[in-house]
Every structure is written in C-alpha cells, then in structure tokens.
Amino acid sequence: MPLFVDALTTRYAYATFAVLLSVGLYMMIASPNLVKKIIGLNLFQSAIFLFFVAMAYVQGGSVPVIPSEGGAVGEYASPLPQVIVLTAIVVGVSLTAVALALIIRIYSAYGTLDEDTIREVADE
Known part of the structure; x- marks a missing residue:
C-alpha cells in the first residue's frame, strides 16, 4: 500500500485537518x-x-x-492542549461575534456585503 494511502486511512484526523484548512483558507481569500x-x-480555526x-x-x-x-x-x-483549545474556542466565538456585528454595521452603511463594491463606494 502506498505511503500516502496508508497515511489517509490510519491518520484520518490529519487528512480532515488538511481539507478543513484548505477550504477555510480558500474561502477567506477567494470569496x-x-x-x-x-x-x-x-x-x-x-x-x-x-x-x-x-x-x-497519546496512544494508551x-x-x-x-x-x-x-x-x-x-x-x-497532558491536559494542557485541551485547555488551550477550549480557551481558543472561546476567543474564536468572541471574534466571530464581533466580526458579525461589524458586518451588520457595514451592511447598514453600504447596503452590500461584497468587498469590491464596498471599496468602490468608500473611494468615492
């Protein structure tokens, strides 16, 4: 069995990580x-x-x-990674809430959520 296929079947968390990371990065850049x-x-996140x-x-x-x-x-x-991730989740939820509140204000000011249109309107 090739090494890549073996890594995908035994370490599926890393494959899921790569897919989520790629999709998230693509959405942030392209949309x-x-x-x-x-x-x-x-x-x-x-x-x-x-x-x-x-x-x-840790196995076992x-x-x-x-x-x-x-x-x-x-x-x-070690429980430390789980504690750090729980803290990061709280920070991530707070960041999302603030970002969505800002998006609501941007929509009320510009009437759109399209980044290019907002730039055009802001430059005028």
Whole structure:
C-alpha cells in the first residue's frame, strides 16, 4: 500500500485537518462576501483546533493523576492542549461575534456585503 494511502486511512484526523484548512483558507481569500469570509475563518480555526488535539493524542495514555498508592504507571496524556483549545474556542466565538456585528454595521452603511463594491463606494 502506498505511503500516502496508508497515511489517509490510519491518520484520518490529519487528512480532515488538511481539507478543513484548505477550504477555510480558500474561502477567506477567494470569496468577496464578508459573511463567507467569516465562515472560512471559522473553518480555518476548527482545522487548527483539530490539528492541536490530534497532535496531543497519546496512544494508551492515562489520566494525568498519580494514584495515592504511588508509582507512575505507563504514559500520561497532558491536559494542557485541551485547555488551550477550549480557551481558543472561546476567543474564536468572541471574534466571530464581533466580526458579525461589524458586518451588520457595514451592511447598514453600504447596503452590500461584497468587498469590491464596498471599496468602490468608500473611494468615492
């Protein structure tokens, strides 16, 4: 089995990360609609979250609490990546809310969400 196919079938989180990242980046760059740009930004953020959690996964890792009987057994999974991703999700939701509020104001001022039309109207 080729290496690429093997990587896609065994590490599907990384393939999903690549697809989400690509689609989100494409939406942010190619779409002239401001709402679609925000949706692309959210897809891009979700891809980063998925990548961070997938990288932190430990096969056979246990809870990072040392038993009172003593002695560390096996590998432990660090909770830090999950905490950072939860914080990033909160920041991402806040960013999305502020961006959508700004888009509402832009629409009320210019009457459109098309980036090129807004530039034309703003230059006049």
